[in-house]
Amino acid sequence: MTTAPTPVPAPAAADPGGGPGAPGTAPAPGTASPAAPPRAKRRPRGGAWLATVPLLAFFLVGFGLPAVAILTGAFTVSGDAETGAGSFTTANLTDSVQGAYRTALFSSLKLSALTALIGTVLGVPLAQAVLTSRFRLLREAVLTASGVLANFGGLPLAFAFVATLGNAGELTELFHLTDHGWSLYSFTGLTVTYLYFLVPLMVLTITPALEGLRLQWREAARNNRATALQYWRYVALPVLFPSLLGGFVLLFGSAFAAYATAAAMVGATVPLISRQIADALSGNVLVGQGNLALALSLDMILVAALVMAVHLPLQRRSARWLS
Amino acid sequence: MAQLISRLRVWRGAVLLLAGLYFLVPMAASVWFSIDDVDGISFDAYTGLLSAPGFTDSLVLTLELAAVTVVVLLLLLVPAMIAVRIGASRLRPVLEVVCTLPLVVPPVALTAGLIGVLRWGPDHLMDTPFFQTFVFVQQPGFPLVLVVAYVLMALPLAHRALDSGLRAVDVRTLVEAARNCGAGWPRAVLSVVVPNLRGALLSAAFLTLALVLGEFTTASILGYQPFAVWIYSVGNSRGQMSVAVSVLSLLITWVLLLLLAAAGRERRHRTTATS
Numbered sequence: 001m002t003t004a005p006t007p008v009p010a011p012a013a014a015d016p017g018g019g020p021g022a023p024g025t026a027p028a029p030g031t032a033s034p035a036a037p038p039r040a041k042r043r044p045r046g047g048a049w050l051a052t053v054p055l056l057a058f059f060l061v062g063f064g065l066p067a068v069a070i071l072t073g074a075f076t077v078s079g080d081a082e083t084g085a086g087s088f089t090t091a092n093l094t095d096s097v098q099g100a101y102r103t104a105l106f107s108s109l110k111l112s113a114l115t116a117l118i119g120t121v122l123g124v125p126l127a128q129a130v131l132t133s134r135f136r137l138l139r140e141a142v143l144t145a146s147g148v149l150a151n152f153g154g155l156p157l158a159f160a161f162v163a164t165l166g167n168a169g170e171l172t173e174l175f176h177l178t179d180h181g182w183s184l185y186s187f188t189g190l191t192v193t194y195l196y197f198l199v200p201l202m203v204l205t206i207t208p209a210l211e212g213l214r215l216q217w218r219e220a221a222r223n224n225r226a227t228a229l230q231y232w233r234y235v236a237l238p239v240l241f242p243s244l245l246g247g248f249v250l251l252f253g254s255a256f257a258a259y260a261t262a263a264a265m266v267g268a269t270v271p272l273i274s275r276q277i278a279d280a281l282s283g284n285v286l287v288g289q290g291n292l293a294l295a296l297s298l299d300m301i302l303v304a305a306l307v308m309a310v311h312l313p314l315q316r317r318s319a320r321w322l323s
Numbered sequence: 324m325a326q327l328i329s330r331l332r333v334w335r336g337a338v339l340l341l342a343g344l345y346f347l348v349p350m351a352a353s354v355w356f357s358i359d360d361v362d363g364i365s366f367d368a369y370t371g372l373l374s375a376p377g378f379t380d381s382l383v384l385t386l387e388l389a390a391v392t393v394v395v396l397l398l399l400l401v402p403a404m405i406a407v408r409i410g411a412s413r414l415r416p417v418l419e420v421v422c423t424l425p426l427v428v429p430p431v432a433l434t435a436g437l438i439g440v441l442r443w444g445p446d447h448l449m450d451t452p453f454f455q456t457f458v459f460v461q462q463p464g465f466p467l468v469l470v471v472a473y474v475l476m477a478l479p480l481a482h483r484a485l486d487s488g489l490r491a492v493d494v495r496t497l498v499e500a501a502r503n504c505g506a507g508w509p510r511a512v513l514s515v516v517v518p519n520l521r522g523a524l525l526s527a528a529f530l531t532l533a534l535v536l537g538e539f540t541t542a543s544i545l546g547y548q549p550f551a552v553w554i555y556s557v558g559n560s561r562g563q564m565s566v567a568v569s570v571l572s573l574l575i576t577w578v579l580l581l582l583l584a585a586a587g588r589e590r591r592h593r594t595t596a597t598s
Contacts, residue, residue: 047410047508048406048407048409048410048411049406049410049411049414050406051402051403051405051406051411052402052403052406052407052411052414052417052418054398054399054402054403055399055400055402055403055418055421056403056417056421058399058471058474059421059475062471062472062474062475063421063424063425063428063475065436065440066433066435066436066437066439066440067428067436069436069437069439069440069443070432070435070436070439073439122342125338126338126339126342129334129335129338129339129342130339132331132335133335133339138339144580144581144584145346147580147584148573148576148577148580149346151533151537151576151580152573152576153537154537154538154539154551155537155539155551155554155555155558155565155569156537156554156568156569156570156572156573157569159353159554159558159562159565159566159568159569160349160350160352160353160566160569160570160573161349162562162566163349163352163353163356163357163562163566163569164348164349164352164353164356165349168562169352169356170352170355170356170359171348171352195345196345196346196349199342199345200346253426256429257429257430257431259429259430259431259539259540260539260540260543260551263539263543264539264555264558274429274431274540277431277432277435278431278434278540278543278544281434281435281438281544282544293435293438294435294436294439296435297431297432297435297436298432300429300431300432301427301428301429301432304426304427304428304429304432305427308423308426308427312423
């Protein structure tokens with residue numbers, strides 16, 4: 001990406017370590033020359049970093065303060081407690097993984113894992129079917145639609161499903177689904193709803209990886225008398241595995257963080273941790289447990305951090321693989 | 324061989340058909356639900372929107388929030404991203420961490436943290452000028468605290484969009500060339516680099532806009548009433564109207580993304596034409 005040399009009469013010899021100063025070969029951390037040396041003559045060094053100050057300052061205040069609030073809050077006794085307000089405690093955290101909160105956390109994890117798994121299993125064949133289709137128009141349409149639907153979370157999604165499969169929904173009335181025991185306001189209903197934005201998300205995520213599968217590999221496998229099944233089992237799936245896992249984890253994270261859809265649709269019938277936090281924040285907790293919401297948030301952040309810790313290296317790896 | 328191909332075709336057709344059913348039926352059902360009436364078809368749910376109480380207020384608030392969020396986000400992010408490319412490359416990892424961390428904190432948790440800060444502030448800063456700041460960011464007319472939250476949530480999206488745009492441009496050479504021609508720093512960045520990033524800027528702005536238009540979690544917990552929260556309150560009393568709004572919001576997202584795709588395509592044509 002840095003093919004063009006810098007058109008500066010650079011005193012490169014004066015700086016043995018820094019190289020000609022192309023951005024890609026920027027000084028490795030640890031070398032003595034921080035900002036590209038050739039420019040030092042023209043511009044006082046350090047001018048550029050000033051431009052990052054507003055963002056970093058904003059981030060420190062806007063993100064840092066809430067983060068500190070969560071961390072300190074999760075480990076201190078709530079201000080509304082009768083005794084020991086403000087002192088260190090781990091009671092919030094232990095409470096946050098017990099009783100109703102434990103149920104909610106597990107229910108959230110279960111819902112996220114299940115929907116992510118189904119989303120992966122359904123999304124890959126769909127992406128493959130679309131990619132191998134002869135109609136270019138269909139491909140473009142499906143990919144654009146995936147972009148729209150992957151962003152179609154939150155309230156509108158909930159209302160669309162209530163209109164379709166809710167108690168007075170069109171399909172429910174058409175097929176008398178309630179008589180067969182169907183209810184949208186349940187774990188199953190929520191799963192069906194979440195898939196509506198998770199499957200497109202998977203299609204979007206996995207398409208570049210599927211495009212990276214070379215036709216030659218399939219031909220080579222076929223020349224060696226591999227069946228289609230064997231090709232997928234021994235060639236394609238191992239190659240795709242990092243991307244698949246990365247996609248699964250991304251879906252898991254999206255489902256785990258989702259709040260609006262569940263809040264609007266199922267209310268309290270399916271306990272979810274995001275909903276418990278919102279409840280606790282609006283004051284629906286026992287006296288002295290005001291900091292419980294912060295402890296629950298910390299639980300949630302830990303799960304999300306785990307997800308990202310798996311996802312980012314995988315994403316980087318598959319990006320390298322496919323380029 | 325022919326058998327294999329025909330089998331593949333059947334399989335592909337089945338997958339596409341099932342997916343088509345799953346994705347199209349809820350849309351069709353929603354449209355039907357929103358216009359279905361006891362005596363035939365009626366568009367009351369759509370026409371009644373404008374006169375519904377709170378509709379214009381919440382929509383205006385949301386649009387204002389979206390505009391301010393987009394401007395603040397771009398003003399913060401673009402200079403920083405250009406800077407790490409032309410000079411301060413040591414800060415690049417820092418920038419990447421800053422733009423990834425918000426992904427680790429789900430919106431609900433971020434809101435909890437913000438509430439923690441907002442409650443802590445008045446207790447400890449009652450007698451200082453900072454107290455006014457806390458009041459100021461929470462004013463109901465224009466809650467700046469929401470802008471802070473939205474900018475943070477949009478950071479990863481916007482960063483990704485801008486990064487892919489910057490990758491396609493050799494910022495360093497452009498700036499050097501402009502500087503050699505005697506342009507000052509602001510001019511080199513504003514009239515040489517930024518025009519090259521038009522597509523990326525647009526896509527970052529659109530993604531942010533879509534995010535703010537649909538955001539419900541933070542606003543509802545903090546007790547403000549932008550558009551998404553308004554839809555929710557309407558949904559409790561008038562189901563048909565809320566579905567109508569959902570259909571509209573799907574259409575709006577669609578239009579936004581099509582515009583985005585168009586902008587991206589234009590950029591790609593341009594870069595292939597010039598290279």
